Amino acid sequence: MAEEELEIEEGGKKKSKLMLIIIIVVVLLGGGGGAYFFLFMGEEPAAAEGEGAAEETSIEADAPPEGKALYVAMPRPFTFNAPGVARERIVQIEVQLMVRGVQSEEMAKRHIPMIEGTLLQVFSASNADDLVTDVGKVELKERATKQVRQVMKELEGSSIVEQVLFTGFVIQ
Template identity: 70%
Template structure:
């Protein structure tokens, strides 16, 4: 009789362990399914802000192969901030379309450098530490360079001002 009680208890322990394992597997599968739903689920696209929309609506400068004109040296300037002044160094390249626009941009590098430096020197250090501030600065620089090139060449020439290096101390 004592032997029968031992066998029943051992069988009961095996069933209990099996139930725990089954419950754990079900919970893991449900969690995995929920995670897959949230990560792969149908998200609605984010709204594009007005400034980005304006940049998208502008006609391309010229159709052709994208060319990149590097500025000869990085821009270094002091940016005032609320807490303290910071030293900023930005490396810039200009994206143009076609060899003709590349040559036109290279011809006016001193004017472009002056324009970009005036935009950069008006920046605030507290804004430059945020991603939004960097994007805003890039958009302002692009707009100013395009305006100056339009006055000089009767064509915006430069499609985009790109930051290839950004250091703030």
């Protein structure tokens, strides 16, 4: 009988230690979360808003119209020869244009021949050795986006195309 009482007391001590540990962990997590909130969610956005206001207006002036993102697929993939140091390679790129809003989509569809010509000009000026690397592909995409936006700005008065996206890229 004395042994039973001893076992009951030991079990009670284990439960109280476990409960104490759980309470300490919850308090520490709550304190850490509160500290994070106060340190990183302070007045920073208000300060950044005053400093970057001039930059935002210049970016917004060149940005395409806001709205739902829509994608305009080019009717056929671009196939071209790309010269390289060791050898010439054949490249095939499938392209889609990301635009915002139905009006921008219609304007982009209306000017597909001009966009295709611009993209082919940018693509054919590339080097096969650069296109093999990821950095070269990203640079080509950025150049294509810049040129298409410039052409659309000349034609429609605003850069309708937000991004040129490569949906297929094959190099042989």
